[in-house]
Amino acid sequence: MRQYILGAILALGAVTPAFASEGGEKxxxxxxxxxxxxxxxxxxxxxxxxxxxxxxxxxxxxLQxxxxxxxxxxxxxxAEAGRLKDEAAAAIAAYNQALAEARARANAIAAEAKAKIEAEAAARKAELEAKLAAEAKDAEARIAATKDAALAEVRGIALDAAQAITAKVAGLEVDEASAAAAVDAALARNG
Amino acid sequence: MAAGGEAHGPLHQFEITRLIPIEVGGVDLSFTNSALWMVIIVAVSTLFFLAATSKASLVPGRLQSVAEISYEFVANLLKDNTGTQGMKYFPFVFTIFIFVLGANMLGMVPYSFTVTSHLAVTATMSLVIIIGITVIGLIKHGFGFFHVFLPSGVPMWLAPLLIVIEVISYLTRPVSLSVRLFANMMAGHTTLKVFAGFVVALGLAGVVPLFFVVALTALEILIAFLQAYIFTILTCIYLNDAFHPHH
Structure with missing residues (x-):
């Protein structure tokens, strides 16, 4: 379309001088x-x-x-960003490793403490048990002694009572040796 | 465009007037309105680029962006068409682009003169470009440059015909390069002027041609850029022949 416009203009300009000379131009x-x-x-x-x-x-x-x-x-x-990223990744890895190490150490310490406490508890328990056993043995011994003493007293009382009863009832004066033999025989019989 | 109320024809805007008559050795070298606008083009584009590159910040502002875009635009044109070896001629091609673009754009200013609407200007530029490219090609390739007229792999019996066609095509390059630019500028400005004349002549109905003038002005601004682009890209394509005559 432009070519046609130009063609028309060229033709006008070349052919009609009146058109161009309108404004007093050549x-x-x-x-x-x-x-x-x-x-x-x-x-x-x-x-x-x-x-x-x-x-x-x-x-x-x-501009260039x-x-x-x-x-x-x-x-x-x-490049700097890439380097910083690598650094950050390395730091994270180091942190994770440190964390794992710390956790392992904490576990070890806990296990050690537990073992120590358990050992202490066991030792104290054993000590206590030993003490209790000793006390129980003492008590048993004391009970046995008291029993023996009581039994001995019972013999004495029985002897006295036998002498007194014999004297009162039979009017017999029994000497101490035969009375004692009789009491011992009776005690042995009755257990 | 009709200065001082005088009625002028649509071609009046292309008149060359001698502002300062100069004659050297019988040759008329007068400072004309065309020369004045050439000086204005140089001043405006230089001042624009100096202002745009004065700060040279890492994140460009508006002016700097425009300057960098124009630089990269021409640099990419040149690189895409000639490869990196053509970058040696970047300042010349860049100047062509800026000069033609400046002439076309400043020509859109009312009452201004469009330097590129004259055959003398566009023909001189085209001839300098084509002759320069031919000289570069001859220097680089010697007689090998004439391969440009005979594509390789063509049967010998076709050669005489093809060489004639290629020579004619080569010789018409400056003609097409110069006529395309001057004709586009001239046709556009004349059409604008004709329609603008109708606006006054038709009175109230002149709204219709006024609308056309507005639309045409937008189109002409596009064409002003487009023709600068075409002139530059053809320069790059022709320059490529100087580097690679075997096509």
Whole structure:
């Protein structure tokens, strides 16, 4: 479509001078006036070379430096982040290991303490048992002694009572030896 | 566009007026309105880039982003089309892009002059580009550069025909490169002017062409960028021939 518009314009500009001279202008397309070419070409060369020099000395190196610097910074930051990540992973591993070690040590200490306490308890129990056994033995001995004493007293009382009863009932004066023999025989019989 | 209420034709905006007449050795080197706008292009683009790169912060601001995007845009164009060896010519290609873009964009300012709407400017640039590329190719490859006119693997009986076609295609490059840019700029600006004339002529009904002018202005801004892009990418593609004539 553009080509047709341009074609129409070119035709208008070339064919109808009235169209162009409407505003008091020279006839024909301004673009095809060859006397206007040298100043345009000269100033194009001047300004283009000026722009080329300005851009290539002031602008391009700076833009390039900024963009490359950013690339380098990003790469450096990424490498640093990777390094820190590795460090963090190593720290976590070390922490986990330390934790496992501490747990193992705690378990060992607990087991040791338990064993010690159990041993102490067992020792105290044995001591107590021994003491109780000794006391029980003492008590038994005392009971036996008391029993013997009591039994001996019973013999004496029986002897006296036998002598007295014999004297009262039979009027017989029994000497102590025969009375004692009789009591002993009676005790032995009765257990 | 109709300055001072005078009625001007749609082509008046392309008139070259001599602001400071200069003549050196019988050659007319006058400082014209075209030259004035070329100087403005250089000043505006240089000031823009100086302002944009003055801080050069790690996280770019708006201006710096635009400057970096334009740099990377041209750098990628050049790298994609010619490989890393073409990067040597980056400042030149970058200047072409900025100059053409600046000319096209500043041409959109009302009452301004569009430098690239003139055949003299676009033809000079195209010829310099094509001749420069040919010289680079000849220096780099010697006679091997003429492989550009004969693709490898072509049967010998086709060669005479193909060489003629390729030579014509090569010779029309500067023509197509220059005419495309100047014609697009000229056609767009003329159309705008014609429609703008209708706005006044039609009175109240001029709202309709006014709408068209607004739409066309947006389109013209797109085309201003697009033509700068096309001019630059074709420069890169032609430059590639200088590096790799065996296609």
């Amino acid at each position: 006839a024909g397309l301004p673009q095809l006036r060859f006397e206007d070419f040298p100043p345009q070409i000269f100033w194009l060369a001047v300004t283009f070379i000026l722009l080329l020099v300005l851009l290539s000395t002031l602008v391009v190196p700076k 430096g900024t963009i490359e610097g950013r690339m380098a910074k990003l790469d450096g930051d990424l």
